[in-house]
Amino acid sequence: MPIQWFPGHMASARKKAAEAMAAIDVVIEVTDARLPEASSNPMIAELRRFRNRPCLKLLNKSDLADPEATRAWMDFYNRQPGVQAVAISAKSAAEVARIPALCRALAPHRDDGVKPLRMIIMGIPNVGKSTLMNALLKRRVAKVGDEPAVTKHQQTLDLGPGMTLTDTPGMMWPKIDFDADGYMLAASHAIGRNAVIDEEVAAFLGEILIARYPARLAARYKLDAAATAALDGHALLETVGRRRGCLVKGGGLDLEKAAQILLQDYRDGALGRISLETPQSRAQMIAAAEAARLQAQAEEDGEGG
Template sequence: MSVQWYPGHMNKARREIEEVMTQVDIVIEVLDARIPDSSQNPMLNTLRGDVPVLRLLNKKDLADKSRLDLWLEHWRGSETVLAHPFSTLDKADVGRISQWVSQMVPHRGSAEKPIRAMIAGIPNVGKSSLMNALLGRRVAKVGDEPAVTKAQQKLKVTNGFQILDTPGILWPKIENPDASYRLAVTGAVRDTAIDYEDVALVGLKFFIADYLDALMTRYKLKDISTDPYDVLRVIGSKRGALRSGGKVDMHKAAEVFLNDVRTGAIGPYVMETPEMIAHEERLVEEAKAKKEAERQARLAAAVPQRQQASNRAYRNNQTQQTDDQAQSTKHDENTNDKQ
């Protein structure tokens, strides 16, 4: 099972992006540094074609640098992809964007031929904050929940640099269920579209396996179960997520944990590596191939049944024609006898 969320305005945004992509010199794709692959939109990669992309791994202060370096190495060497750790709160990072963009589009950048950049990304990765930081004023609404931006805005950064903002869009179907839960854990999916407890359990399973010390330190645990449900119950107990009678409110406990994960209170982390994503993609392709094979098998099995039905219909039709002919002959004979 995976988490899915695709509001109507996102379909409209997809069409708008497709229409303006021919006018864009570079895409500035804002990613969540904690999920560098899951926060990419494969639909955007399809739409941009050969248009170069500057990938800003935003919220770098919340990310595990050692794992982030694996992604920078993974993308290094590509002629159409440039990636950098980034923070909209770091003025030095914001100041380097013009340099990075010029590096990717050296043939433009004058007042006559300004660089036309599209800012894109999935919900809640920091696109609006980036626009405000680039322009030095509040021109885009910023929110702590996904899908705050709903329409495109075209603005001038300098005489040689223009930006076009787009609404944050997820894709219609997230095929990798693991990726969909990572998106939910980090807050890219609106909370009304998820089950808090399910998502928290997925997040806890990850932290138990990959960042156990940080988890134990945050919640002052001397020992810890390998069962995420038990750990969530302990967290709820320690953080006062209780109902009458002292029973732990698991939904409230999940809210507490996910808030700590999203704000970085547990510590920096990255939930995926290039090697892990390659493995998951193979599993997704194998599952799709298996599903298609099963579909083809059902179609093949249905052919004889359809043929049998067709044969029965043909025989019934022939029988009916014979009966009709016999009835007509009998009628003619009766008519002749009367005459």
Template sequence: MAINWFPGHMHKARKEIKKVMSDVDVVIELLDARIPFSSSNPLVGNLRGEKPVIKLLNKADLADPKVTEAWQAHLEKDNAVKSLALSATADGKIKMIANLCRKLAPHKVDSDKGISAMIMGIPNVGKSTLINSLAGKTIAKVGNEPAVTKRQQKIKLDNGITLSDTPGILWPKLEPATCGYRLASTGAVKDTAMEYEDVAWECLKEFRVLYPNALKDRYGLSEFGSDEYELLEFIGKKRGCLKSGGVVDVHQAATIFLQDLRSGKLGRVTLETPKMMEAEMAEFRAMLEAKREQEELAKKEKEDRSGKRTS
């Protein structure tokens, strides 16, 4: 099952962001430190052009610290990018964001207009919480579900920086499919747009390889079974997710697993590494190229058959 979720307000937000981007000095893109690649919206790169960007790896307290370091080194290979790992809910590093803005827009430091920074990111990545922390008061509405912010708003900070908050936007088609599943597993996609069992199965494929001990410790497992479905059944049995007749309620087991992942009860985990995503994207691009060649060949064969019929 492919996961796609692009509400109407996201399309509207994209158009509005494009209109005002010329007035922005620095883009602040919030990423989920557990899935830095999958939570990086390709539309952000298209919209910002050559504007400098601060990539904040939020929820770093839930992510694997060694993998987070690897992602920061990978991201900063681009000279226009600065990165910072933090937790928007409670982190002294939040004060460092203003300093990074000044470094990336030195020509605006002493300007009467100050620095204009736009915060962008996928839904439910913590933008509103970060803005409230930067402002030192509750300005942006916060909710533990995606798509709480529906429109742009500007917030003037005491340090000469004006923030533009934008709604969390996904892109119309979440590809490759694995990115869609990772986004769903961390809560960036509304639950009504996903099947819990499908998302849990896909997530467990990676989890049993990357963090097998986390599964063993959390659910008291001694074995994982032959596939993800059997592993989910084991989790369900350990958590008492049983229907009449002793049948495992796989949906309930999937819900428990995903809630444990999102809340950090499975420990500090990251579901993708830079090397892993480079390999995955190379495979995805090769698949697209093969599909394009097949479509061109089918088109040519159709044209040849049509030409024979008319001759």
């Protein structure tokens, strides 16, 4: 089932962000390093390109992501005009401390001491914007929580001499084009639980983990590595459920509880450093989706003829 999630307050957030963009020098876009492109809101790129604003693209939660995949994404983004990509963990004070200087390098005209360097933090829900904001300001000014859409209002604060920082609510976009993106976002807790079915999301996540990280699964849940690689997503859920004693009255499996265990283990990094997409896997996904679209169009045209 395709996943879509665009709460009403996000339309208002987009309008306010577009208005703020006119007075901004640098856009700081925060993404999830485990799924950088799936967690990149296309409306943000549209807004900054319209205003011709440079972008510091932060691949946050890099401490949870596969380092090899992160390096590939850094190369991918740093080839794009007007973009500088940096992998960080917003929980690392040293890594966060680099950000103002990186922004100044993207807007050298603001080194004249006349006007402040004006930055805006943007991104989808639950990628760590509030944690980053608090770390930059070295005080708690934004509410932090492991739930999407915690921040509801835009605010601008002085970062230091000659610098201002605008924080924006997490923004989704009206239609997620690729089903896989919706599932990756749900697995990473960027989408509200009321919009998803945990078992379906966990089974999707399981398919990726089996294909790319079977040894991590085997180690975490004490499984045979070869047998793990032969499972599909639903069978993995059943296996995790049995291993963790997820039972309902009568002895049946509680697959919802098993799904929540797998999802939480991924979100917390208990499975190790994992990335759900790479530039190569994304190109393959897009090509497959286009091929499917063309096939469906051809069949429709054939029926019409």
